[in-house]
Amino acid sequence: MPDTHVTTPGTRLDDAALDRLFRTSRTANAWQDRPVTDETLRELYGLVALGPTSANQSPGRFVFVRSPEGKEKLLPTVSAGNQDKTRTAPVTVIVAFDPQFYEHLPRLFPHADARSWFTGNAAFAERSAFMNSTMQAAYLILGARALGLDTGPMAGFDSKKVDELFLGESGWKSTMLINLGYGDHSKTFGRLPRLGFDEAAALA
Structure with missing residues (x-):
């Protein structure tokens, strides 16, 4: 059956959506005492998983630390400047990558022998896993904003x-x-400066 949820190509998001995803959202450094449900975390991962990665390799792995025991274990690993914000955040996500992501490629990318592209070159595989999992971290940030989270x-x-x-x-x-x-x-910093187009981009 056709996917009825595909948006019409060329459709632009309205300004409210663009504001939420980019223009008005800020990095959060303080948190409301309001839990994030496991159902919301599952929904968030479902969005992240849909984002594109090279050869659909999907190397990103995510540990959602939200129990008191998990936080107690995590906090000593966090730098002093990040302690309070991590302690009070309802969830802290450990973003990671699977160095052996390619073992899943026969299922994730079945129309080519993509596994063989990585098995003989550990450095290439790790670079690809790092790059694509970092991209998936960005999808997580945008997905969270889309779900009303910070x-x-x-x-x-x-x-x-x-x-x-x-x-x-x-x-x-x-x-x-x-x-x-x-x-x-009420404790969010204002927007810091950004580089302009001519400073950070070029038309070739």
Whole structure:
């Protein structure tokens, strides 16, 4: 059956949607005391999984830390400046990649022997996994905003400790943390400057 949910090609989102996704959203550094349900997290992952990756490799892996026990284990791995915001966030997402993502390619990309593209070149496989999982992290931020959530991505953490405490058995490798919940917008910083088109882009 045809997919009836596909939008008409060329359709532009309205300004309200663009505002929510880009123009008016901010990184959250403080949080409302309002839980994020497991159902919402599953819905969020469902959106992330639909975003494109190279050869549909889908290397991103996500650990949603939301229990008191999980937070207690995570907090010592986080830098001092990120402690309070991580402690109070309803959820902290460990974004990681699976170095052996290619083992799933016979199912995810069945019309070519894509697995063989990566099995003989570990450096190429890891670079591809890192790049595409980082792209999936961006999908998570935008998906969260689309669902009415706020995010606070962070690089200030000990990835080796996180891998040991949360990812050891899986072999996944963490790349960033993203706090997730409903932001306390009374404590949100204003928009910082951005580079203009002529500073950061070119027409070729």
